[in-house]
Amino acid sequence: MQPLANVTQLKPAARAGAIEVKNVGQVFKTRSQDVVALEDVSLEVKPGRFVVLVGPSGCGKSTLLMMMAGLRQQTAGTITISGAPILQPDPDRVGVVFQEASLFPWLTAEDNVEFPLALRGVPKAERRAKAQDALKLVGLDGFGRRHPHELSGGMKQRVSIARGLVQDPPVLLMDEPFAALDEQTRMTMGDELLRIWAATGKTVVFVTHSLTEAVYLADEVIVMSARPGRIVDHLQVQLPRPRTYEMLSGDAFGSLRDRIWRHIRKSA
Amino acid sequence: MQPLANVTQLKPAARAGAIEVKNVGQVFKTRSQDVVALEDVSLEVKPGRFVVLVGPSGCGKSTLLMMMAGLRQQTAGTITISGAPILQPDPDRVGVVFQEASLFPWLTAEDNVEFPLALRGVPKAERRAKAQDALKLVGLDGFGRRHPHELSGGMKQRVSIARGLVQDPPVLLMDEPFAALDEQTRMTMGDELLRIWAATGKTVVFVTHSLTEAVYLADEVIVMSARPGRIVDHLQVQLPRPRTYEMLSGDAFGSLRDRIWRHIRKSA
Amino acid sequence: MQGSLAINLARIAIILAVLALWEALSRTGIVNPRLLPSASDTFATLGDLLQRAAVQKDLMVTATEVLTAFALAVPFGALIGFLVAENRYFADVAKPLLFFAFSIPKSIFLPMFILVFGVGFAQKVGFGFFSTIFIVIMSTTTAVESVKVEHLTVARSYGATRMQTAFRVYLPSMLPVLLEALRISMIFNLTGVILAEMYASRDGIGHQIATWGENFQMKQLLAGVVMVAAIAMTFNELVRWVETRCSHWRT
Amino acid sequence: ADTIRVGLPTKTYWPTTIAETAVRQKLFEKEGIQAELTIYRSGAETFEGMAAGAADIILDPPSLVSAGRKKGVMSRIVANAAMGNFGWQLMVPTKSTLEVKDLNGKKVAITAAGSGSDLLALWTIQDKKIDFTRVPVGGGGLVPNLLAGNVEAAVVYSPLSFQISKSGEAKSILDYSTAVPPNLTAGWIVLDKLAETKPQLVQKAVNALYGAVAFMRANRDVTVKLIAELYEMPPEIAALEYDNTIMKLETSGDMGAANVNAAVQLSLDLAKLGGLKDIVPAEDVISTKFKPVPTKP
Amino acid sequence: MSARIRISAKTLRYLIVICLIALWELLPRTGLIAELFLPSLSSTLIAGWTDAGEYGHALAVTLYEVVVSMAFACGGGILLGAIVGSLPRPRILIMPMVSSLYAVPLVILYPVFTVWLGIGSESKIAFASIYGFLPTMLATAAGIQTIDPQLLLAARSMGATLSQRLVRVIIPAAIPTVLSGLRVGGALVIVGVVVSEMLISSAGIGYLISRYRTILDSPHVFAGVLLVLFLAIGFNAVIRWIERKAAIWQTGTRAGQANDDAAVGALQPAT
């Protein structure tokens, strides 16, 4: 385990949206043995970048996201967001879309989306309007009054994405948000996300298993290895924006995808 | 709504694993209005076939599977499995892998996998052995003693698949089983599934959003349209078996994939 | 594990603090020591009382009655509660009636128990049972209702029988609520038996306690209360032990 | 041997001493019967116990017999046990200077509305021509409330009354054993049915009980020790209880005696004060069939 | 399909109630039970009617005590139960102590309590509040533990404060358990008030019950009991009303699914 001694100094001047992860480790204590989920992970994300995190199942992607969100404390190292260490959840700095939809079953889709706004005391009319917009964005116009159990798996996930979007934080962490979606919806939503990102200048950290999606969306792709999770590659995707579907068949795209693929194949 | 009059005659001689869906419809009553999820769906699956079901999010794939499993009653039409109508769950005829992992949180991974066997009174030693095999198959060797909350999203899904496999029924219904897996694991598991399928002669109905995966795995692909769900295409995949990754770049593969893609794009 | 040590220490500290406060209140005369004998006096009396063969016998009698009533009420009540929750028809018929029965002070019915059982073991157990069963039924019903549908669906898809669903899905998911109910039931049960003993009895600790109370023997009364509380706490700890063994999957 | 089930209203009450003495001196055995003692919470509960068939012979005031007859429970007093409220006192804290007449408009604790202490309080109001509020505080609440000053006075039963006057916490301002004219405060009661079907058993039981009374009168030390043990009290207080209560109990128990009818009537009249409406004639609550022949130890 | 059954369930329930009422009248009349133990319904009603004023006053006193205690017991119990249940440390530390505290037979100590609280309404309210508070709190805290931790995680990520998590996540998610806590706690409050009035007091229904009982006036005793029954009926009606209001919150659990008609059949396990 890393000692906590090498804590970085606060950088008060750092811009909103910057993420700095330094020598972070996470050890889970289970009854039988200790599980080292992440070991010595360091990465730096400049504000406004779209970063995609890929890696084999169980390598610690969700765990890393949870730590960035302040929902779990790392057992070693430090995480700084917008220049200040993140010690507890702070919706003004970071928003999360979870891997499992985790909607509140007693609220309708629209109330679920409004939830984070309600917490902040946004007036009813304003948050209703925002929720409607977000639901329209994810293609769930007209489903606002349904309860989660009346929605399909993909619809629940989309409500969850909408809930993440209305929060509008400078850093958005998304854990496999499109996993339950069909390819068409997935593309539409990917483009939509890129549009919002470009317009708002958010920093996005996005976990996915689709390498095509990874390259299509990312400024940078971070590749993690299997247990214990470490960073094995950090690629810059130099493809021009806006991205188009034609690029998918280009050479640059193919070679990036291949490079990631080799890493994953090696470590899975 | 269809009257129940046109019930098909029982065909006692039908072979195990045959599925027949006739004019099936499903209407959900919600507080505000009635939702027609499925309308007049008919399909026939010969024993031992590998059928993949694709369609836009919310088109009724999960609902159709639930009805085939006897977990939900259709509001119109009939469903026959192995020659007899399915009116309630019957694990001797049909096994299900659910879209959401739905593991029992109070059981360890291995106890979760053993669960269906324990219900049938399989002796402890035997079911332990089978569960170990199934866990090994899904790459979770050594994770047997963990509880679901100690597993990653993809791991939970794999436990759920293992639980479906140990049951060994003639018909296996799988609802997006690989959605949370990375591409490498997904491929390995797909090949594993095909191997088991070929060896046991099961009928498999498999829901996925990955069109590549659909064509790679299937004997037949059934394409559904968005609400109300109907069958818009039923393709035979004539690619030879065993399937290889080289086929993915072949023309036959590409044109099948394109054909499905056009349907999905139209209806989503 | 070091966490549980800290918690145990904290718990002991709280108990000691309460005892110290009790002792201080009484010693300094802030509270009339005749009305609230000091903790040390009470525990000294407790020691004396426990030496007595008669008190030991009373404790044994009460403990037997309490355990018998409990052993009868819990399975029986859980079964009814389960039926009520499982069967809509039965629920519609019985739920309001059961709930209604629960809100009536049970001590009104003590004479009826004497009428049916006479005075003795059966009557105490009967009343203990009667005081407990309704809360068991109600808690079971609620516990059943909080079970997750997905888990039931999974079990159904594997063809689980009614019994299997009950023991393999309902029971584990209901466990936290059920154990809490068990605790509360035990307390009701204990109070029920003691009330019955106070009402009419040849032996039992409740009968003793009533006498001490009516004769303003505060030391004995408090010591008796401590005894009863100790029985209940022992049981509590037992339930807690089961709880920690069964619920480690919750975090 | 036949068993007689004796129902007693409270543990620390003289009937318990009588019955216990009879058991320990083997008086029931000498009569060829066995006894089983059950202690109830109060007079009314004891009566219900008998009505429910859980007790054969009980000790209670005539008023309950009267009320019971109106409610379909047919019983009678077969032996006269006491002709006064021995040891019952109206008490105030030691520091208090209040007299009985000063209690006008004050609060006086009783155990329960309609109980023996309530009757005595009502009698006080009527007899002393004053008015005070009767506050039911339960047996366990009498002394605590008196000491805490929630009430100005309390009607206290024996031996509690001796105990707190001995300890110097309270003093008596009215002794009901002398103040109230003699009336039949308590007698041994059996159901009519039992008296008819097993008169022998009833006769033997009263023989043993009055044998015990005789024994107690003759053996002061043994009895004081017994009281101290039963009541869990120091011997001094047990001695007070012996002198002021046990020694004043009826020794013959004969319901045929000349003064009995009037004494029962007076007792019922007092009960009327407490709100008793179900009054039957005095002769209906008593039975003269059994005249105790004290068993010799 | 369930409509017919539902009606007949209701009918059956009424039939049972009518049978009980008939038995109440007939058993004492035929002499099968002595009037001392169970006076006939008619004589009970007559007793109650002749002293209607007295009973009316008693009911007012009791009702006041019940309502106030209910606010303390249920309100406080749910709130504290939710807080304690959602914080693991205090839960482990406090809960065993609280349930042990409840194990102290309060009824026995009640006479001593009156020394400090007086014998008026205050002591009844205090007693009934404590009596109903602990089960409500314990039940709520237990219910909290069945909540999906993922939901709490989500709320935390959105910056929900402790009180927001309590009101917006924990309580709604624990609604079925909270409701049962309310039921149990409320019923106990009624019992607590009546019992404490029976023990020590000079007003209220419990006082009347124990007073008439001391002089074996069973019709008047049961007239009081009848009033307690009415209190219970009234309380039951309130709870059912709340339950109906809350039904929408219970989606996703067994209780909520009862509303989904297609799923009703699905709730019966296969045989």
Ligand SMILES: Nc1ncnc2c1ncn2[C@@H]1O[C@H](COP(=O)(O)OP(=O)(O)OP(=O)(O)O)[C@@H](O)[C@H]1O
């Ligand atoms: N609470 C926990 N206790 C013990 N081990 C845990 C716990 N949570 C996660 N783990 C372990 O940590 C590792 C990383 O888990 P994590 O959920 O971060 O993986 P992931 O990269 O998100 O995987 P996936 O793609 O399957 O979602 C896994 O091996 C998992 O078993």
Ligand SMILES: Nc1ncnc2c1ncn2[C@@H]1O[C@H](COP(=O)(O)OP(=O)(O)OP(=O)(O)O)[C@@H](O)[C@H]1O
């Ligand atoms: N219990 C219900 N009540 C009302 N509507 C429901 C219910 N269950 C499903 N639906 C609706 O039925 C439709 C089909 O749902 P289903 O879950 O079958 O979709 P799906 O094809 O599996 O979608 P996905 O790919 O997103 O999982 C959806 O529009 C959904 O909103």
Ligand SMILES: [Mg+2]
């Ligand atoms: Mg993950």
Ligand SMILES: [Mg+2]
């Ligand atoms: Mg689905």
